[in-house]
Amino acid sequence: MAWRTPTPDLTAFRERVKNGGIWIFQDSLVQVLPELLVSRDLATGEKRWSMQLAAGQYGCGSSARINEGRIAVLSGMYCEYLIVVDLATGSEVALIELQSARLASYGTPALLGDTVAVSSGEGSAGFRISDGEQLWWTEPRGQCAETSFTVLDEKFVSRMSCGVECNDLGRCGFGYESTGLRATTESGEELWRWKFDHEVDGSRLDILGVISVEPLVILAELGRTFDSTRIFLVEDPRASVLRELSYDPSQHDRPCGATNLWLCNAVVGGNYMALRGEGDTGMSIVDLTTGDIVGDIASEGGRPVRPVAMVEGEFLAYRQGEGQQPGRLVAIDPERLSERTVMALDASAAAAEHDLWRADPDSVRMFWDSESGAFVMGETAFAADRLGQPDHAVLVYR
Numbered sequence: 001m002a003w004r005t006p007t008p009d010l011t012a013f014r015e016r017v018k019n020g021g022i023w024i025f026q027d028s029l030v031q032v033l034p035e036l037l038v039s040r041d042l043a044t045g046e047k048r049w050s051m052q053l054a055a056g057q058y059g060c061g062s063s064a065r066i067n068e069g070r071i072a073v074l075s076g077m078y079c080e081y082l083i084v085v086d087l088a089t090g091s092e093v094a095l096i097e098l099q100s101a102r103l104a105s106y107g108t109p110a111l112l113g114d115t116v117a118v119s120s121g122e123g124s125a126g127f128r129i130s131d132g133e134q135l136w137w138t139e140p141r142g143q144c145a146e147t148s149f150t151v152l153d154e155k156f157v158s159r160m161s162c163g164v165e166c167n168d169l170g171r172c173g174f175g176y177e178s179t180g181l182r183a184t185t186e187s188g189e190e191l192w193r194w195k196f197d198h199e200v201d202g203s204r205l206d207i208l209g210v211i212s213v214e215p216l217v218i219l220a221e222l223g224r225t226f227d228s229t230r231i232f233l234v235e236d237p238r239a240s241v242l243r244e245l246s247y248d249p250s251q252h253d254r255p256c257g258a259t260n261l262w263l264c265n266a267v268v269g270g271n272y273m274a275l276r277g278e279g280d281t282g283m284s285i286v287d288l289t290t291g292d293i294v295g296d297i298a299s300e301g302g303r304p305v306r307p308v309a310m311v312e313g314e315f316l317a318y319r320q321g322e323g324q325q326p327g328r329l330v331a332i333d334p335e336r337l338s339e340r341t342v343m344a345l346d347a348s349a350a351a352a353e354h355d356l357w358r359a360d361p362d363s364v365r366m367f368w369d370s371e372s373g374a375f376v377m378g379e380t381a382f383a384a385d386r387l388g389q390p391d392h393a394v395l396v397y398r
Helices: 345-357
Strands: 003-006 022-025 027-032 036-041 047-052 070-077 082-084 094-098 110-112 115-120 123-126 134-136 142-150 157-167 173-182 191-196 206-210 214-219 229-236 239-244 268-271 272-276 279-288 293-298 305-311 314-319 329-330 339-344 364-369 374-379 391-398
Touching: 003 027, 022 134, 022 374, 027 305, 027 391, 036 239, 070 110, 070 115, 082 115, 082 123, 115 157, 123 142, 157 191, 157 206, 268 391, 272 305, 272 314, 279 305, 279 314, 305 329, 305 364, 345 374, 345 391
Parallel strands: none
Antiparallel strands: 003 391, 022 027, 027 036, 036 047, 070 082, 082 094, 110 115, 115 123, 115 142, 123 134, 142 157, 157 173, 173 191, 206 214, 214 229, 229 239, 268 272, 272 279, 279 293, 305 314, 314 329, 329 339, 364 374, 374 391
């Protein structure tokens, strides 16, 4: 183990961190902690800079990806402030008050060039970073809204939700009729739009997660039953040509969480997808060209094999240990289904490792930094009343 940091004292913490951001930027690890955004040296753990940050009553979102060395984070009791941060210096590039956007329940921001977008279930707004000017605002009485954003391959990708439904309190949300995805440039020029508005197996399709954009692989729901979730490869976004990929909710963990459309624990690389399994199935490898599972990686003691990244044609995955036995990072060849150990984790830190995964495995993010050879596991949820809050916020191995 290279270093680790303890979870901050939460005794007086009355807010929540939920889906808190964590990023590797050059040779630094940046993490959202209770009341703080902090950058540390990836090699040593030494603090480089920190910024005070109000976490929010229910947890505030942050951009999933870095753009031009910057991130965007929401702050304030109701996440009413949008802050753009320079990761090299920890300086505030822009501070935008979101009340002018007339949105409620602010979601996850995304930034590209001189534009930052923020969304909610009731629509979206865009701002120019250099002067804070509001560039657009989705009218809630419209028929469609972009309700979630990310940036991938130098383009904005957004979830389009069409059709408005209102409750008895007059609160309205989008997505009653159809959902889809849209890609645009920084200036708003549309690159492609995929809208699914017809029935499949007698049910309208709802997008629950985006596993990959190129190729476009989505987790979707076709109804409200246990086995209604499926994974599709969208072969032609303009013509809505779909190929269903092998996925069984009874044998595989759901690859995308309910609170962030863009953070999924399945990994797509080359012509393959790695899915975390359950029970005897540790992980499944799916061939994107056929949609079929080409092989399963066996679990050890019923513990799943968690895909981390695709590196040089191999899936890196984390095999969790048990008791005094630490986990290990393995490389799996999707064609041969062979496995080799890349890194055996530190036995002296096995207790901290297991503790990190005990409360909620879906709140732990993992990274592999090829340049430094660092493997990072970081917590993204913090609350004083959270059962089983881990003792450590981050563990870094080299």
